[in-house]
Amino acid sequence: MQLPQLKSFVTVCDTRHFTRAAELLHVAQPSLSQQIKALEHELGTPLFRRARGNITPTDAGAALLPVARRILADTELAYREVADTVDLRRGRVRLGAPPSLCASLVPDIFRVFHDRYPGVELTVDEGGSQDLVRTLTDGELDLALIITHQTGRPAALRVAELLHENLVVASAPQLPPPGKRARITVADLRDQPLVMFRRGYDLRESTITACREAGFEPTFTVEGGEMDAVLGFVRAGLGLAVVPSMVAERSGLRITRFTRSGPERTIAIAHRRDVQPPRAARELHRMLLEHLRSADANGELPPETTLLAEAFAPAE
Known part of the structure; x- marks a missing residue:
């Protein structure tokens, strides 16, 4: 049972006419008729009574109709949900950061990101760098800001150093x-x-x-x-x-x-090597780098802070 077959079936039920249904679906009538026949063959029963000028569902067709409508509606919803996530109309980013960065860098990034993508949920896990590395490795975070002299560069993570402070x-x-x-x-x-x-x-x-x-x-x-x-x-x-x-x-x-x-200390951003961060997390990473580059160019970083070359490596 395929979605085009169900869509053809529902459209014929709505129009009570094969030719009109084919026009609405922008397919040739023989193609539509073949889809209906294939569906009937798979289900083992006729779905329509075919009288000249009077196409009506059989009992089996009437039973299938509400189910087919639900399947098509759920499919449309699934497409919309995925499209919303891809377009960042919704989604979630799970970021880990030490308390010092939650009190300084993270609020600025979250504000800019939320202004641009208000439908994306932002969650933060505040903790020490070593704890964050474990949480990130376990898959409970998408990204983490860590202090590299505390953690080094764990083999399971891709780490890019951002700032020396x-x-x-x-x-x-x-x-x-x-x-x-x-x-x-x-x-x-x-x-x-x-x-x-x-x-x-x-x-x-x-x-x-x-x-x-x-x-x-x-x-x-x-x-x-x-x-x-x-x-x-x-x-x-x-x-x-x-x-x-x-x-x-x-x-x-x-x-x-x-x-x-x-x-x-040196601040870095990390994510798992074996899993690509979700679209929203990659966008947050990109906006973080953009924010740091702008702050550095405008002299807005504290004088004790140096932007590192790795900060400009693209998010993967």
């Missing part, structure tokens, strides 16, 4: 700056109270590692917060925090930059 020190504007110079070293944090992220945060590991490499263990006044909480504690004067420059620029806090030997 120096970390900065955020402090409350009402308190004295953390150092006597415009730029400080990690060693200058030795006697400074720090507000520290919870365990599992990429920034926590980066900060502690940098302090240990400078020869000391950092001192925490508050420990265990998420990004918004850490910035709030800093704003209240409870201590300093080492944060990405993109986050610091939006925080309203004082920004103190490190010398060249300060902590840094």
